Amino acid sequence: MYKQIKIESKVMNLRIVEKTIDEVTNELGISQDSYGKIMVSTMEGVNNAILHGNHSEPEKIVDIEIEFKDKVLKIKITDEGKGFRPEEVPDPTVPENIELLSGRGIFLMSHLADKIKFSKKGNTVTMTFKNIVS
Numbered sequence: 001m002y003k004q005i006k007i008e009s010k011v012m013n014l015r016i017v018e019k020t021i022d023e024v025t026n027e028l029g030i031s032q033d034s035y036g037k038i039m040v041s042t043m044e045g046v047n048n049a050i051l052h053g054n055h056s057e058p059e060k061i062v063d064i065e066i067e068f069k070d071k072v073l074k075i076k077i078t079d080e081g082k083g084f085r086p087e088e089v090p091d092p093t094v095p096e097n098i099e100l101l102s103g104r105g106i107f108l109m110s111h112l113a114d115k116i117k118f119s120k121k122g123n124t125v126t127m128t129f130k131n132i133v134s
Helices: 011-028 032-053 105-112
Strands: 002-008 061-069 072-078 115-118 124-130
Touching (some): 011 032, 011 061, 032 061
């Protein structure tokens, strides 16, 4: 199974992504626990792509690819931004960052997905989810 959607960089388009994740998880018979992990991780990734990657410039596109193969779900999110270095994002769990309003998305994604990988440029994230079918 493979799906691809492309959205303009508008926060309101997150609902398109949410609907797509709902459809995919229903079609695959994803367990409820896995559904939550997939939904939160994907929404965080797309939100980051819109806000930080594309700076909410609607003419810039966020590309979301969803592939289910050999019992593994991969979600790849690519923005048109210049990229970033994930290792330079401050740890949101250290005391000096606890009260910051941003900076938790990558932390959440890396803890909810079985694997997370960023492209060398830093404008693509691929999340992998295993053992998700109940």
